[in-house]
Amino acid sequence: EKYTPKVGASFVRNEDYWGEKALPERTEFTFFTDVQPMILALQGGQVDIINQMPVLAGVALLSDPSVDIISLKSSAHQQLHLRCDDGPLKDARVRRAIALSMDRDKLVAGLMKGRAVAGNDSPFAAVYPS
Numbered sequence: 001e002k003y004t005p006k007v008g009a010s011f012v013r014n015e016d017y018w019g020e021k022a023l024p025e026r027t028e029f030t031f032f033t034d035v036q037p038m039i040l041a042l043q044g045g046q047v048d049i050i051n052q053m054p055v056l057a058g059v060a061l062l063s064d065p066s067v068d069i070i071s072l073k074s075s076a077h078q079q080l081h082l083r084c085d086d087g088p089l090k091d092a093r094v095r096r097a098i099a100l101s102m103d104r105d106k107l108v109a110g111l112m113k114g115r116a117v118a119g120n121d122s123p124f125a126a127v128y129p130s
Contacts, residue, residue: 006031055112077119
């Protein structure tokens with residue numbers, strides 16, 4: 001129906017489609033450049049759904065009884081980036097010591113509010129089929 005760059009898009013059902021009529025008849029998407037305005041729009045009733053909210057940014061939503069949070073298993077992951085071409089981090093043993101010293105369960109509890117699974121240094125998550 002309509003597309004405005006950096007603002008949003010609206011879509012209407014194709015009444016000439018040969019199959020079963022799609023639901024809903026019309027849908028609208030609002031584009032956000034930052035997560036906070038997106039969360040405020042949800043709390044203010046300007047939008048009905050938001051997608052992939054960072055846990056720390058949406059802590060207030062996790063305890064808001066008017067908001068339903070749907071959590072899905074995914075392969076999303078967070079990394080700790082280290083500059084390994086200079087200084088002590090050039091030594092693989094130092095990097096390994098850092099990796100072994102991190103309390104991953106505490107990171108999940110604190111940074112992800114328990115809404116994640118501790119990783120194993122591989123981007124291949126358990127949700128991938130064997």
